Amino acid sequence: MTQRLETKTGRIVKAIAGFYYCMADGVLYECRGRGAFRKNEITPLAGDLVEFFPGEEQKGGTVTAILPRKNELVRPPVANLDQLFLVISICDPVPNMQVIDKMITVCEYKHIEPVLIVTKIDLADASSFCRVYEQAGFQVLSLSNEEPQHLDTIRQMMAGKISAFAGNTGVGKSSLLNNLFPSLCVDTGEISQKLGRGRHTTRHVTLYDAGGGGFIADTPGFGTMEIGQYELIRKEELAGCFREFSPYEGACRFVGCSHTAEKGCAVREAVADGVIDKHRYESYCAFYEQAKQLKDWEIKKMKKPLRR
Ligand SMILES: Nc1nc2c(ncn2[C@@H]2O[C@H](COP(=O)(O)OP(=O)(O)OP(=O)(O)O)[C@@H](O)[C@H]2O)c(=O)[nH]1
Numbered sequence: 001m002t003q004r005l006e007t008k009t010g011r012i013v014k015a016i017a018g019f020y021y022c023m024a025d026g027v028l029y030e031c032r033g034r035g036a037f038r039k040n041e042i043t044p045l046a047g048d049l050v051e052f053f054p055g056e057e058q059k060g061g062t063v064t065a066i067l068p069r070k071n072e073l074v075r076p077p078v079a080n081l082d083q084l085f086l087v088i089s090i091c092d093p094v095p096n097m098q099v100i101d102k103m104i105t106v107c108e109y110k111h112i113e114p115v116l117i118v119t120k121i122d123l124a125d126a127s128s129f130c131r132v133y134e135q136a137g138f139q140v141l142s143l144s145n146e147e148p149q150h151l152d153t154i155r156q157m158m159a160g161k162i163s164a165f166a167g168n169t170g171v172g173k174s175s176l177l178n179n180l181f182p183s184l185c186v187d188t189g190e191i192s193q194k195l196g197r198g199r200h201t202t203r204h205v206t207l208y209d210a211g212g213g214g215f216i217a218d219t220p221g222f223g224t225m226e227i228g229q230y231e232l233i234r235k236e237e238l239a240g241c242f243r244e245f246s247p248y249e250g251a252c253r254f255v256g257c258s259h260t261a262e263k264g265c266a267v268r269e270a271v272a273d274g275v276i277d278k279h280r281y282e283s284y285c286a287f288y289e290q291a292k293q294l295k296d297w298e299i300k301k302m303k304k305p306l307r308r
């Protein structure tokens with residue numbers, strides 16, 4: 001009698017060319033998607049928790065169901081990202097707060113916890129920069145890759161979660177990943193991109209084992225701070241993406257206050273009092289202006305409802 005194959009639950013660690021590589025109990029299964037997925041325009045993503053029939057000898061399996069997603073990004077295509085480490089160098093290149101704030105805003109919107117890692121503190125004092133983000137309510141770790149601190153802390157933070165690292169070129173992201181995972185780094189997307197491999201293939205995400213049940217999501221798309229460009233946020237939703245505004249929710253004189261120009265605005269008062277950082281607030285105002293220009297159809301086109 002042939003053994004009946006049971007459905008398994010696993011995590012897609014790589015999705016490429018219609019193949020889904022599902023990890024379950026430390027074993028990797030090569031699967032295809034159910035026909036119904038294509039018909040209903042459902043695309044399984046790296047990071048998805050799925051049910052699948054394993055097939056014979058870890059090949060020829062079928063993904064039968066995608067479990068509810070916490071979030072999804074379109075570019076890079078990944079689901080269920082828990083945290084994003086934003087790697088920022090204090091000098092060479094100097095931080096661009098608006099770019100950083102854009103990334104943080106998208107993270108907040110997607111329920112991805114942003115964590116700031118400030119590098120090159122052997123070259124310049126980062127304390128006032130770090131304070132801005134600490135006061136806003138973020139975890140900030142500062143280090144020098146020459147003599148890296150906090151590596152254990154970062155590894156522990158990754159346990160049991162899906163994490164990714166974002167940073168512009170030259171900030172020390174490769175150095176940091178090498179320090180964190182000396183053996184892993186050789187085949188990460190960043191590196192393969194540098195070698196010129198995969199440049200012409202569709203960008204895809206691979207989840208690597210980060211120990212402790214955690215994964216690191218790697219793709220050339222995280223190399224720069226670009227995910228901010230691909231997510232549209234309505235102006236009404238923006239204040240909710242600035243966590244240091246939350247104590248003032250409902251405290252403004254006018255209902256639906258945009259916090260940009262109104263009299264009796266509690267957020268603006270907090271900025272004037274120095275409780276909310278002026279630069280962070282300037283980022284908010286700049287994003288608000290951009291969001292005001294968005295047309296409804298642009299938002300509808302970009303925002304497909306999340307399947308739950
Ligand atoms: N002094 C100092 N130099 C650093 C530090 N981190 C990185 N560097 C140097 O900065 C340069 C860029 O570092 P990378 O790790 O290659 O930076 P990256 O962010 O991966 O940038 P790309 O390689 O361009 O993607 C290298 O010359 C590193 O040696 C640091 O904490 N302190």
Ligand SMILES: [Zn+2]
Binds near residue numbers: 257258259262266268
């Ligand atoms: Zn207000």
